[in-house]
Amino acid sequence: MEAKNTFDLSGGYVLPGFIDSHAHLLSTGLEQTRLNLFEYEAKIEAIDAIRRYAEKHDKVVAYRWDESRWRDDPTYITASDLDGIVKPVVAFRRDGHMAVANDQAMRSIGQHRPDGIFREEDMQMLDPLVKPGEEEYVQALQTAIGISASLGITGVRDIVDRATYDAYRRIKSNVRIFKVIYAEDLFAGFGSDPSDWGVKTFLDGSLGARTAAHEGWDTKNLKMSEQQFERFCEGTWSRNLPVAVHAIGDLAVRVAAETMHRHAGRQRNSIEHFELVEDGVLDIIDANTIVSAQPNFLEWAGHGGMYQDRLGESWLYRNNPYRDILDKGLKLAFGSDSMPLGPMYGIHYAVNSEFSQQRITFDEAVRSYSEAGSYLIGAENWIGRIETGYSADFAVFNERNIEDRRRLKEAKPLMTIVHGNTIYDASRVDS
């Protein structure tokens, strides 16, 4: 076979281009063009950043605060923390399953909550304040595509709403985008484009926002009964589309697994997140049900972390059991959920986990972030591997930077190549 291009990688270490199997590029872009609170390690610093931003803008829409990372006061931001800020403020928690609004913001939408906290479906009330303008969609997606390329990502399975879907039509992306649409935004023509991949629905919320369907918590957190979910699946499969179901708590994961088990082979479906997995569930997962998980969530899995705080000792060792999943021969595709975007960030946690049920090897983690993702989207015959006949999608690293497995989190690629074309070259980026 004749190569299209020849590269001198000057000793670079070549990995298959990463496929992020679950991302929200719109929010990755918006957190750049608006306000990103992820890096702040104290609550007071995050609130300060909101205050400073408010001085220069007529409203604040902020993303990615995570109380479990704060050294001073690991509690949610509430409306009273934002007292004295005269501009409307909406700040989304890292997981996107809850947001806090200040008095000014609540007044402008005619809603009031004593603590300013909006969870799950209630967050739609905040839309008038947070919905981007048409141009902002395009700008945010372009920003996020650039970030993806700089992280070695060559393919993204992006979870999109209708407005984001439409914005993609106005963009030329050099990163491969495979779109999953939210069930409520599904439209007649969806599925006719080869990059339209499937339909996402929710069985529950998140552990961080305390909205997961977890045994011992509120059973109302289960957003659909097993029958309702089965009907949803039937409807989606009858249109020849796969189901991507969000399931985090043990109850939700069980409903998802059992339903798919009863209909094995209908489509290549996925269970998204798959965090609390009861004994026996892994035995009923078939080859057409892909576990789509986020290894960066293991950041919360250590002693004293968020999983222990929310769930106690009993789930401490057993959440996100990647080792067990692979040992059962199941497909495990990795993504970031944009929390934050970054394959090496996630691979770092999967390789370095404190607990043996979660810990997998570097090679396994890279495969989950490439080959397994291509299988999930049915593209396993042409992307996701370095092999003759496959598209030349690569993430090139300096070997020195990935040798030390304890520091993978910091590893940045030298180059990203999609279909033989360099889409990112670190040596050409001004530092």
Ligand SMILES: [Zn+2]
């Ligand atoms: Zn989800």
Ligand SMILES: [Zn+2]
């Ligand atoms: Zn998500």
